[in-house]
Amino acid sequence: MIPELGHFSLILALFVAFAMGTLSVVGGQQGRADWMALARPGAQALWLLTAISFACLAYAFMTNDFSVLYVTQHSNSKLPDIYRFAAVWGGHEGSLLLWLLMLCSWMMAVSLFSRQLPDVMVSRVLGVLGLVAVGFLLFMLITSNPFARLADIPANGQDLNPMLQDPGLVFHPPMLYMGYVGMAVPFAFAIAALLNGRLDAAWARWSRPWATAAWICLTIGIGMGSEWAYYVLGWGGWWFWDPVENASFLPWLVGTALIHSLAVTEKRGLFRNWTIMLAIIAFSLSLLGTFLVRSGVLTSVHAFATDPKRGVFILLFLAVVVGGSLTLFALRASKVQSGGKFTLVSRETLLLVNNVLLTTAAAAVLLGTLYPLIIDALNLGKLSVGPPYFEAVFVPIMVPALLLMVIGSWARWKTDSVAELSKNLTPVAIVSVLLGCAAPLLAGPWSALVALGLTLAFWIILGSAVQIYRQIKNSANWNSTPISIWGMHVAHIGIAVFVIGITMVKGYETEKDVRMAVGDTVSVGGYTFRMTGIRTEPGPNYSAEVGDVELSKDGKLLRVMHPEKRAYFSSSMPMTQAAIDTTLTRDVYVSLGERLEGGDGTAWAVRVYHKPFVTWIWAGCLFMALGGAMAALDKRYRRKVAASAVKITGLAA
Amino acid sequence: MKPRHKRVAIIAGGLITLGVAAYLVLNAFQSNLVFFFTPTQVAAGEAPKNRTFRIGGLVKPGSIKRDNLNVTFVVTDTAKDMNVSYTGILPDLFREGKGVVAQGKLADDGKFTASEVLAKHDENYMPPEAKQALDQAELKKIVKTIK
Numbered sequence: 004m005i006p007e008l009g010h011f012s013l014i015l016a017l018f019v020a021f022a023m024g025t026l027s028v029v030g031g032q033q034g035r036a037d038w039m040a041l042a043r044p045g046a047q048a049l050w051l052l053t054a055i056s057f058a059c060l061a062y063a064f065m066t067n068d069f070s071v072l073y074v075t076q077h078s079n080s081k082l083p084d085i086y087r088f089a090a091v092w093g094g095h096e097g098s099l100l101l102w103l104l105m106l107c108s109w110m111m112a113v114s115l116f117s118r119q120l121p122d123v124m125v126s127r128v129l130g131v132l133g134l135v136a137v138g139f140l141l142f143m144l145i146t147s148n149p150f151a152r153l154a155d156i157p158a159n160g161q162d163l164n165p166m167l168q169d170p171g172l173v174f175h176p177p178m179l180y181m182g183y184v185g186m187a188v189p190f191a192f193a194i195a196a197l198l199n200g201r202l203d204a205a206w207a208r209w210s211r212p213w214a215t216a217a218w219i220c221l222t223i224g225i226g227m228g229s230e231w232a233y234y235v236l237g238w239g240g241w242w243f244w245d246p247v248e249n250a251s252f253l254p255w256l257v258g259t260a261l262i263h264s265l266a267v268t269e270k271r272g273l274f275r276n277w278t279i280m281l282a283i284i285a286f287s288l289s290l291l292g293t294f295l296v297r298s299g300v301l302t303s304v305h306a307f308a309t310d311p312k313r314g315v316f317i318l319l320f321l322a323v324v325v326g327g328s329l330t331l332f333a334l335r336a337s338k339v340q341s342g343g344k345f346t347l348v349s350r351e352t353l354l355l356v357n358n359v360l361l362t363t364a365a366a367a368v369l370l371g372t373l374y375p376l377i378i379d380a381l382n383l384g385k386l387s388v389g390p391p392y393f394e395a396v397f398v399p400i401m402v403p404a405l406l407l408m409v410i411g412s413w414a415r416w417k418t419d420s421v422a423e424l425s426k427n428l429t430p431v432a433i434v435s436v437l438l439g440c441a442a443p444l445l446a447g448p449w450s451a452l453v454a455l456g457l458t459l460a461f462w463i464i465l466g467s468a469v470q471i472y473r474q475i476k477n478s479a480n481w482n483s484t485p486i487s488i489w490g491m492h493v494a495h496i497g498i499a500v501f502v503i504g505i506t507m508v509k510g511y512e513t514e515k516d517v518r519m520a521v522g523d524t525v526s527v528g529g530y531t532f533r534m535t536g537i538r539t540e541p542g543p544n545y546s547a548e549v550g551d552v553e554l555s556k557d558g559k560l561l562r563v564m565h566p567e568k569r570a571y572f573s574s575s576m577p578m579t580q581a582a583i584d585t586t587l588t589r590d591v592y593v594s595l596g597e598r599l600e601g602g603d604g605t606a607w608a609v610r611v612y613h614k615p616f617v618t619w620i621w622a623g624c625l626f627m628a629l630g631g632a633m634a635a636l637d638k639r640y641r642r643k644v645a646a647s648a649v650k651i652t653g654l655a656a
Numbered sequence: 657m658k659p660r661h662k663r664v665a666i667i668a669g670g671l672i673t674l675g676v677a678a679y680l681v682l683n684a685f686q687s688n689l690v691f692f693f694t695p696t697q698v699a700a701g702e703a704p705k706n707r708t709f710r711i712g713g714l715v716k717p718g719s720i721k722r723d724n725l726n727v728t729f730v731v732t733d734t735a736k737d738m739n740v741s742y743t744g745i746l747p748d749l750f751r752e753g754k755g756v757v758a759q760g761k762l763a764d765d766g767k768f769t770a771s772e773v774l775a776k777h778d779e780n781y782m783p784p785e786a787k788q789a790l791d792q793a794e795l796k797k798i799v800k801t802i803k
Contacts (some may be wrong), residue, residue: 347662359670363677370681385692385788387710388685395684400677516744518724577748596745599724608725608745 006071009059010150016052017140019045020133027130031123032198039126046110046129049136053107057100060149061091070156073097073149079162079573081544089172090163095313096149098176102293103139105177105184106132113188113213119641120209127195128188135187138320146313162573165545171231179224179251183289185217186254189261190286193279194328197335202279207269212635214265214282218258219631225251226624234581239514239592239612241620244393249372250292253365257285260361262631263354271343271416273351276336277358283332287325288365294321295372346418353411360404367396405459405502408495409466431469435462446615447511456506463499467492487637494630501623507616518599520606528613530591531555535563537605545571545578550607552593554584566609568595590614690759694789696796699736703762711738711768712757712786720752731756731768735793742770755786 023045030038060073064087069075077094078087092101110132117125143149192210196202228251233241242248261281268278294317345351371388379385409431414424439458443449471492474484513528524533533553540549547569554561564582571578581594596608692710693703703709711731719730728741740758750756750773760770 344659347665352666355666356669356673359673363673367677367681371685374685385710387690387692389688389690392684392688395688396677396680399680516725579748600722610745 005059005062006068006150006152009056009063010148012052012056012059013140013144013148013150016049016056017137017144019049019052020136020140023049024130024133024137027126027133028198031127031130031195034123036122039122042126042129042133043114045133046107046114049133050107050111053100053104057091057104060097060100061088063150064088064091067160069158069160070152071149072151072153075153075157075160077160077163079160079544081572082160082163082168083543085173086163086168090167092176093163093167093172096143096147098180099139099143099147100149101177102180102184103136103143105180106136106139106187108181109185109188110136124195124199124206124209127198128191131191131194132187135191135324138324142313142316142320146316159573162544162571165569165571165574165576165578166235168544168571168578169231169235171227171235175224175227175231178220178227182217182219182221182224183251183254183292185213185220186258186282186286186289188217189214189265189282190328193282194331197279197328197331200335202268202275204269204272207265207275207278208640210282211262211265211269212637212640214258214262215631215635218255218262219628219635221251221255221258222624222628222631225255226621226628229624230621233617234583236579239581239594239610239614241508241617244371244390246372246376247292247296249368249393250288250295253288253369253372254285254292256361256365256368257281257288260358260365261285263357263361267351267354271345271351273343273345274355274358276332279332279336281358281362283325283328284362287321287328288369290317290321290324294318295376343417345416348414348421348424349418350411350414350416353407353414356407357404357411360400360407364397364400364404367400368393371396402455402459405463405498408498409463412491412495413466413470427469428466431465432462435459435465443510446507450510453506453510456502456510460499460502460506463495463502467495467499485637485639487634490630490633490635490637492630493633494627497623497626497628497630499623500619500626504616504619504621504623508614508620511615512617513613515611516596517609517611518606519609525609525611527611528589528591528615529556530561530613532564532591532593532609532611534607534609537607542569544573545569547580548595548598550582550593550595550609552582552609554591554593564591564593566593566595568597585618587618588616590617692788694792695731695733695736695738696789696793698738698762698768705762705764708759708761708771710757710759711740711789712755713738713789714786715750715752715754715756717752731758733789733793735796738768739766740768740770742773746773757786 023041026038027042027045029035030041062068063071063074064078065084067074067078067080067087069078073094073096077090077097082090090097092098110129113125113128113132117128189210192206192213196206196210199206225248228248229241232243233239261278264274264278264281267274294314371392375385375387410424410428413428435458438461439456440454442457442461443453446453471489474488478484511528515525515527517523517525519525519532519534521534521536524531526532531554533555534550535553536551538549538551540547547567550564550566552564552566554564562584564584566582567580569578569580579594579596581592583593584591590612592610592612592614594610596610599606599608690708690710691704692712695711695713697703698711703711713731713733716730716732716737719728721728725745726741726743727746728739731738731740740760742758742760757774758768758770759772759774760768762768
């Protein structure tokens with residue numbers, strides 16, 4: 004009964020979304036206030052229906068209702084409660100439902116926090132989002148119904164993929180989806196502006212906090228995914244340039260370009276078309292990511308069962324969204340007036356360069372991700388593009404971006420002088436280079452790449468620090484500086500922290516695969532690991548071989564680490580659970596490989612790592628997200644912009 | 657600076673960036689494309705010497721031999737077999753009789769030294785490369801019986 008209620012509520016949601024989407028958009032075009040008034044309650048009703056549907060699926064999981072096919076495939080009565088709940092999005096159908104719930108939650112948020120916006124704008128934005136929801140509801144109901152029942156009810160479920168039985172599953176997908184789907188909001192704002200035919204500073208100001216909010220979720224989601232892969236896969240890597248990772252990284256790159264371009268559009272009224280274009284591209288890449296992950300064209304932990312119907316549907320949907328919005332763009336964008344003037348040396352130019360670099364990087368990553376798929380689709384053979392390609396392309400594009408980041412945040416709008424800038428920045432540059440070249444000497448063998456990475460990081464940190472100092476010194480009341488300025492500095496310092504993490508890990512990590520029997524020792528990066536025992540321990544739904552490994556440095560015992568190899572009862576798939584000892588400046592990492600035959604039989608293949616500064620990578624992501632949050636909370640986004648609101652309503656008809 | 661000069665400067669800057677990016681991309685592309693071959697193709701000498709490529713198929717039952725961290729096994733597409741050696745820790749789902757994809761180089765003696773053995777993430781999942789290798793071998797057999 005409950006699953007049917009969930010299914011019914013999805014069907015109802017389809018009708019509500021269709022009616023609400025069409026009426027809101029058409030009402031906005033024809034200036035019908037009664038139709039426009041439906042947008043907010045419609046969005047809220049849609050959220051309620053989706054939430055009911057989601058709750059029904061969660062209920063089926065919590066009560067072990069194995070008459071539902073999806074529950075049978077992804078759960079088991081022995082599965083711990085928290086994973087039984089998270090298993091709701093542990094497969095294709097449920098993760099789509101989560102996607103939809105997130106989309107409706109964003110709609111709900113827009114309907115609640117848009118009091119300062121003119122009604123016609125809200126109506127169009129919610130209408131466009133409603134139509135996007137129609138696409139996903141159709142997709143679910145036609146190809147991926149999570150509530151399908153089984154005629155023969157099995158005694159127990161097939162269990163959740165052991166790799167997903169981890170706290171990471173509870174947080175990573177919802178956060179990442181919030182980010183993915185959140186890109187639909189600036190997209191809807193862009194479409195609304197195109198329908199309106201007016202893209203002014205007010206529009207950019209409305210759209211900006213939403214784009215930033217989506218970007219924050221995406222940043223945290225990607226960071227969490229990276230950390231999850233780091234500790235659960237037992238390979239000790241934090242980024243593999245796997246197509247699925249790239250699928251989330253692409254909207255992030257374009258989203259980053261978008262939030263910078265929006266700044267120019269808001270402050271100076273420039274780059275309007277470009278901003279609109281970026282909003283469309285960012286959302287299209289989110290959809291493309293969904294296609295890549297959900298259609299089964301990729302080999303990955305994220306790829307679920309293959310069904311060609313699904314791939315075709317998403318491709319069609321993608322074509323409609325991208326084609327439709329680009330057509331609208333072509334029709335309307337030419338009418339947009341260009342804004343004010345700026346000179347070659349100005350913040351505008353530097354932000355333009357930032358945008359060019361970020362989109363170039365995104366294009367290069369996109370090429371590397373799609374090329375193997377295209378070649379395969381054309382039957383020209385199978386090939387893959389490895390991480391070296393991405394590193395070779397990505398790093399050189401990002402170096403100038405990092406260099407210009409400081410200059411860009413320093414330069415004045417409209418025009419600035421080279422002499423003035425260099426007078427201020429030369430000391431910062433000199434100190435950064437000196438520190439950057441000296442620091443590797445403390446850390447280990449000197450290398451040019453490490454020196455370059457650290458120089459860039461110091462350049463960003465010092466550049467921001469000097470600016471913060473001046474800001475405080477020059478303003479009578481430090482409170483008068485808008486919080487978004489502090490947010491910018493925090494996010495930029497986050498990039499520097501991230502760069503330090505990557506540079507140190509790439510430069511100084513050490514890895515060893517060794518055979519270890521009880522009593523054996525191995526040394527890595529100045530740390531000594533001694534295997535003192537290995538025993539079998541039961542878990543709730545698995546049995547684990549747990550190693551006892553003593554970690555010591557300079558003869559002093561630091562702690563005992565417990566890497567695990569788990570065998571789950573419901574599948575023959577073993578799982579590696581690495582033991583990690585983390586401090587601010589390094590991780591040491593032990594994971595069990597496999598039992599090695601011969602000898603006394605208790606020997607194991609063991610992988611040990613020493614990774615300096617690896618946590619800085621994720622700390623950097625958190626700083627970026629924090630900076631974004633500060634920027635999005637700026638007071639000016641909540642102020643009612645009465646003057647432009649009147650103009651827009653007047654022009655809408 | 658006149659607006660016209662500014663525009664020229666911006667366009668020139670954009671073109672230079674694009675040019676550099678295109679150069680980087682093509683350069684990196686050239687050297688980092690990893691092609692895939694089936695054991696049958698390798699046996700027919702189609703695979704390159706001294707260049708990294710991928711092979712795929714099934715791990716032949718009974719073929720895994722371990723000497724501490726050195727492992728040798730046979731990858732088969734049911735038509736032809738291939739000896740593979742690897743040093744290090746194999747992924748959790750590496751099993752006899754299951755699909756596998758390995759990346760590495762071919763030595764002159766026909767032995768494939770893998771630098772990477774790719775993991776699957778689900779026990780029921782067959783890597784598409786491995787599946788293709790099996791399908792092609794199957795197809796050839798059918799064609800032969802018809803002849």
